[in-house]
Amino acid sequence: MFPILLDLAKLRVALVGNGPAAVKRLALLDVDEARHVTVFADAPSPELAAAAGARLRHAAPSAADLAGMHIVFAADLDECRAAALAATVRALGILFHAEDRPALGNVHAPAQMRRGDLLLTVSTNGRSPGLARRLKRFLEGLFGAEWQERLDALTALRQNWREAGALPAEIARWTEEWVDRHHWLDTDAHAAPLAPVPQRRDVTRLHHG
Numbered sequence: 001m002f003p004i005l006l007d008l009a010k011l012r013v014a015l016v017g018n019g020p021a022a023v024k025r026l027a028l029l030d031v032d033e034a035r036h037v038t039v040f041a042d043a044p045s046p047e048l049a050a051a052a053g054a055r056l057r058h059a060a061p062s063a064a065d066l067a068g069m070h071i072v073f074a075a076d077l078d079e080c081r082a083a084a085l086a087a088t089v090r091a092l093g094i095l096f097h098a099e100d101r102p103a104l105g106n107v108h109a110p111a112q113m114r115r116g117d118l119l120l121t122v123s124t125n126g127r128s129p130g131l132a133r134r135l136k137r138f139l140e141g142l143f144g145a146e147w148q149e150r151l152d153a154l155t156a157l158r159q160n161w162r163e164a165g166a167l168p169a170e171i172a173r174w175t176e177e178w179v180d181r182h183h184w185l186d187t188d189a190h191a192a193p194l195a196p197v198p199q200r201r202d203v204t205r206l207h208h209g
Helices: 020-031 046-055 079-092 129-142 146-163 168-181 200-208
Strands: 012-016 036-040 071-074 095-098 111-115 118-122
Touching: 012 020, 020 036, 020 046, 036 046, 071 079, 079 095, 111 129, 111 146, 118 129, 118 146, 146 168
Parallel strands: 012 036, 012 071, 071 095
Antiparallel strands: 111 118
């Protein structure tokens, strides 16, 4: 398996399904800012119809419907329908994810935990989705809402360092030093309060003084 992140805001996405799993997948696509989503459902639940809105087509997709898509997600389909859809998508050369049927797809959606722009994922290569979900819950206990603020702080620092002429290797080293100094990843101590982000004029003094 090769991990990769897709920018769904730039891709055309199809979701095929009728029930709660499709509702859940659509919610995740919305969180991931997928902007070009078409939902195909021949018997959509009221919840799915409400969530999909104008994106809903009350029909199963044809090969022509899917030909312009970049990735197809399937949920709530029985084995026969999921297999038929997988064959159609494979013939079109499109990425395909089948909920709870990893053998049918060519991509796997890992369990994911978000803290703003920080995204942590867990995958078992489809062998134990339950373990992936359990590990996700474990990570949620370790990484709280404060990590978005921490990421914002490091983003500002990185920009300052780059504008001051720092090389990539220096930025990588200073990032590690900053994390260690504030004990963000210590397992036996509470993290220190977030210090003010130094301005560009302070960068040299901070790391070379």
